[in-house]
Amino acid sequence: MRSTLFALSVVALVSAFEPGAALAQTSVEDPWVRATVPAQQTTGAYMKLKSEKGAKLVAVKTSAAKVAEIHEMKMKGDVMEMHEIKALELPAGKWVELAPGGKHLMLMEVAKPLAKGDNVRMTLVLEDKEGKRSELEVGATVRGR
């Protein structure tokens, strides 16, 4: 059994599980994607995540972009740079925020322009402490710049 739920802009409590796997209960709040202009190839996706038992976000998939990565921002001298990270830690019971200027999901090679009000489906791949993976479907709303 796999239970999925599309989180719009409301708080959603989602259980993503597989038979025999420890329940990895993860909540998603306020998922959104920044709108793009024509010819713009990249954009960011943002949300708040909370895992009840602790987990890692290890991958993101979406049909809206060819490549989706987990990024963090770091200062290099006076310049803010972003880098891909292998996993985003979700400590048990704590909200982790993906937000502009901080950690974010990077969508690259965007298939078509994303307009305000569009819905972008994303699959978050979560890994629990035992290394079991589960997938969480998220529907993110596209917002203006």
Ligand SMILES: [Cu+2]
């Ligand atoms: Cu980025």
